[in-house]
Amino acid sequence: MPRRTKAEAEATREALLDAAEDVFLEKGVSRTSLEHIARHAGMTRGAVYWHFKNKADLFHAMLDRVKMPLQQIIDDITAERQATGPLDTLRLATLHAFDMLERPRSCRVHTILIHRCEFISDINPVELQNRLASDCREVVRRCFQQAHDEGLLIDAIAPDVATLMLHSMIGGLVHDWLRAPDSFSLRESGGEAIDSLFYLITRHA
Amino acid sequence: MPRRTKAEAEATREALLDAAEDVFLEKGVSRTSLEHIARHAGMTRGAVYWHFKNKADLFHAMLDRVKMPLQQIIDDITAERQATGPLDTLRLATLHAFDMLERPRSCRVHTILIHRCEFISDINPVELQNRLASDCREVVRRCFQQAHDEGLLIDAIAPDVATLMLHSMIGGLVHDWLRAPDSFSLRESGGEAIDSLFYLITRHA
DNA sequence: ACACGCATACATACATGAATGTAAATGCCA
DNA sequence: TGGCATTTACATTCATGTATGTATGCGTGT
Numbered sequence: 001m002p003r004r005t006k007a008e009a010e011a012t013r014e015a016l017l018d019a020a021e022d023v024f025l026e027k028g029v030s031r032t033s034l035e036h037i038a039r040h041a042g043m044t045r046g047a048v049y050w051h052f053k054n055k056a057d058l059f060h061a062m063l064d065r066v067k068m069p070l071q072q073i074i075d076d077i078t079a080e081r082q083a084t085g086p087l088d089t090l091r092l093a094t095l096h097a098f099d100m101l102e103r104p105r106s107c108r109v110h111t112i113l114i115h116r117c118e119f120i121s122d123i124n125p126v127e128l129q130n131r132l133a134s135d136c137r138e139v140v141r142r143c144f145q146q147a148h149d150e151g152l153l154i155d156a157i158a159p160d161v162a163t164l165m166l167h168s169m170i171g172g173l174v175h176d177w178l179r180a181p182d183s184f185s186l187r188e189s190g191g192e193a194i195d196s197l198f199y200l201i202t203r204h205a
Numbered sequence: 206m207p208r209r210t211k212a213e214a215e216a217t218r219e220a221l222l223d224a225a226e227d228v229f230l231e232k233g234v235s236r237t238s239l240e241h242i243a244r245h246a247g248m249t250r251g252a253v254y255w256h257f258k259n260k261a262d263l264f265h266a267m268l269d270r271v272k273m274p275l276q277q278i279i280d281d282i283t284a285e286r287q288a289t290g291p292l293d294t295l296r297l298a299t300l301h302a303f304d305m306l307e308r309p310r311s312c313r314v315h316t317i318l319i320h321r322c323e324f325i326s327d328i329n330p331v332e333l334q335n336r337l338a339s340d341c342r343e344v345v346r347r348c349f350q351q352a353h354d355e356g357l358l359i360d361a362i363a364p365d366v367a368t369l370m371l372h373s374m375i376g377g378l379v380h381d382w383l384r385a386p387d388s389f390s391l392r393e394s395g396g397e398a399i400d401s402l403f404y405l406i407t408r409h410a
Numbered sequence: 411a412c413a414c415g416c417a418t419a420c421a422t423a424c425a426t427g428a429a430t431g432t433a434a435a436t437g438c439c440a
Numbered sequence: 441t442g443g444c445a446t447t448t449a450c451a452t453t454c455a456t457g458t459a460t461g462t463a464t465g466c467g468t469g470t
Contacts, residue, residue, distance in 0.1 A: 029323060
């Protein structure tokens with residue numbers, strides 16, 4: 001069954017990535033061979049090696065399908081003018097990110113990144129997580145700095161401390177939830193914790 | 206060279222576990238073979254298979270050396286009467302746990318558990334993490350419930366929400382710190398965030 | 411419009427290396 | 441001297457990368 005049309009080739013590539021998500025999630029990255037992935041997609045290893053250089057290349061291609069740009073979310077919410085200020089923008093952005101995380105593919109891939117892989121040759125999940133984390137932290141820091149400059153934060157909490165508090169709370173919620181996604185709703189329960197934190201650190205008239 | 210005295214045999218066992226910590230931390234669990242561990246300890250695989258059933262058995266033995274019983278910490282602090290009440294007890298217990306986590310062996314092993322292994326045959330880090338997490342959460346929940354009963358929590362925060370907030374913040378701090386232990390001090394910076402949270406949710410006269 | 415040729419999209423086969431578990435061999439302490 | 445701690449040797453399994461086979465879609469020339 002050789003050469004298909006270009007569209008069909010792209011479809012098999014996607015199918016291979018879909019299969020990778022399934023098998024990685026079930027067996028862990030290091031335990032799954034490219035043979036497993038290929039068979040799960042109804043293909044052979046030849047197809048995998050055609051579309052991807054090796055396992056690491058396939059892994060990164062899988063990650064690329066769920067990139068979520070946080071600054072973009074912030075900008076969107078700012079543009080939509082739903083929020084009452086930088087603190088509310090940050091709060092809504094967090095909830096929106098939770099929403100996105102609960103989408104099946106995003107949930108699967110992040111679970112794989114955080115709980116189903118350890119670093120091999122060219123896959124370094126800790127480094128990848130660090131990059132995601134510091135990206136997130138910088139966005140949060142900028143928002144809190146702005147909020148502080150506008151006098152929206154209570155005096156007892158410096159913007160850096162607020163940053164650490166929110167960032168660690170987000171990280172903890174996401175980790176907890178990804179370990180057991182069915183035990184609670186990230187958006188509901190997590191959102192409640194986030195809302196409470198913002199309530200506590202916001203200056204009220 | 207064969208048979209040593211009983212004490213020497215025990216020493217080799219510990220040396221093997223020490224070696225396991227080093228190599229697991231450096232290369233990840235699935236990438237390290239029992240041969241690597243044995244050689245790093247100046248032994249051969251035979252020694253490993255004598256003291257441990259297989260890799261999973263060795264892994265769990267490694268974990269057993271750093272068990273920290275949270276309820277025990279709570280009880281100790283309560284007995285020492287340093288704290289002003291359940292909230293302060295919980296706060297001090299958290300800081301004490303941070304202290305223990307910063308000890309080299311504890312840091313190494315927890316890093317391995319969280320960032321250096323994915324599940325293989327009989328090693329299920331996610332399940333192990335879940336057990337640690339729910340253990341921690343229950344301890345926190347009991348403390349907050351007691352604090353609430355004694356009217357120490359502010360009205361805006363229900364004990365369950367406080368539990369989720371503190372627990373996720375602890376989890377997030379620990380994860381962040383374990384990913385990059387040299388970037389900040391868990392006890393210092395993390396402690397500041399924890400202190401701030403307790404300040405915010407405590408009812409003040 | 412049609413045949414030709416090449417690049418494409420896979421499948422198959424093979425060589426290599428590495429890790430595991432176990433069985434047998436070996437020396438030392440008690 | 442016998443059982444304990446450890447090494448050595450061996451058989452098996454399994455994943456990887458590469459090399460090769462192969463049929464087909466697609467552009468090109470006339």
